Amino acid sequence: MKKVLFSVIFAALSIAVHAQTFPTLKGTTLDDKSIILPQAVAGKYSILILTYSAKASEQIAPWFDNLYDYFIMDPDYDMNLYVVPMITGAKSLIAGKIEKQLKKSVQQGYQKHFVLYQGDIEDYKKTLRLDNKDVPYVFLLDKSGKIVYQAAGQYSDAYLDKIEDKLPE
Numbered sequence: 001m002k003k004v005l006f007s008v009i010f011a012a013l014s015i016a017v018h019a020q021t022f023p024t025l026k027g028t029t030l031d032d033k034s035i036i037l038p039q040a041v042a043g044k045y046s047i048l049i050l051t052y053s054a055k056a057s058e059q060i061a062p063w064f065d066n067l068y069d070y071f072i073m074d075p076d077y078d079m080n081l082y083v084v085p086m087i088t089g090a091k092s093l094i095a096g097k098i099e100k101q102l103k104k105s106v107q108q109g110y111q112k113h114f115v116l117y118q119g120d121i122e123d124y125k126k127t128l129r130l131d132n133k134d135v136p137y138v139f140l141l142d143k144s145g146k147i148v149y150q151a152a153g154q155y156s157d158a159y160l161d162k163i164e165d166k167l168p169e
Contacts, residue, residue: 021145022048023127027084027118030103030111037082037115038145045167046080046141047071052121053133057085060136062155068113070160077167083114088121140166 022038029035037048047067051057060083071077085102099116106114124130130137132152140149140163149166151159 020127020147022139022141022147023124025084025115025117025124027115030099030106030114030116031108033112035082035115037084038141041080041082041141042145043143044078044080045143046082047163048139048141049081049083050086050124050128050130050137050139051084052086052088052130055134056136059154063136063138064110064113066155066157066160067163068110071163081113084117085114086117086121086124088119138163 024039025037027035027037038046049060049063049067051060064081064083067081071079072081102114102116103111121130128137128139128150135153138151138159139147142148149163151162
C-alpha cells in the first residue's frame with residue numbers, strides 16, 4: 001500500500017512540476033512592441049526559445065527556422081513562436097548595441113517573433129531550470145501558459161516530433 005501511495009504522490013508531483021505556468025516575462029519585440037509573456041500568448045499553444053549567452057544565441061537559427069517553417073507557416077497550426085534573448089548583468093550596459101545588431105541581422109518579417117528581455121535572470125534560472133548558459137532552452141506552452149514540454153541544446157528533428165506529440169489533435 002505504501003508503494004502505491006508513494007507512486008501516486010510521485011506521479012502527481014511530477015505532473016505538477018512539469019505543468020507549471022511559465023513565469024511572467026516582460027520584453028519588447030524587435031519591431032518595438034511591448035509584450036508580457038505568457039499573457040500575450042494566451043489562447044494559443046506557443047513555443048518560446050530562451051537564451052542568455054552569445055554561445056546559446058548562435059544556436060537559435062536551426063531552432064527558429066525549423067519551428068517557424070513547420071508550425072507557423074503551416075495553416076493547420078495556430079501557434080505562436082518567440083525567441084527571447086535575455087540581456088542580463090553586465091550585458092545590460094550594451095543592451096542598445098545588442099538590440100541594434102539584432103535588428104540588423106533579423107529579417108523585418110521575423111522581428112515580431114524576437115522579444116528582448118532586460119533584467120535579472122536568477123528567478124528564471126531557478127524556476128525554469130536554466131542551468132547551462134551555453135544552450136538555448138525551448139518551452140512549449142499550452143493555451144493557458146502552462147509548460148507542457150521543455151528541451152535544451154542544439155536543434156534536432158526529434159525535438160520537433162516531441163513538440164508535435166504534445167499538441168492536441
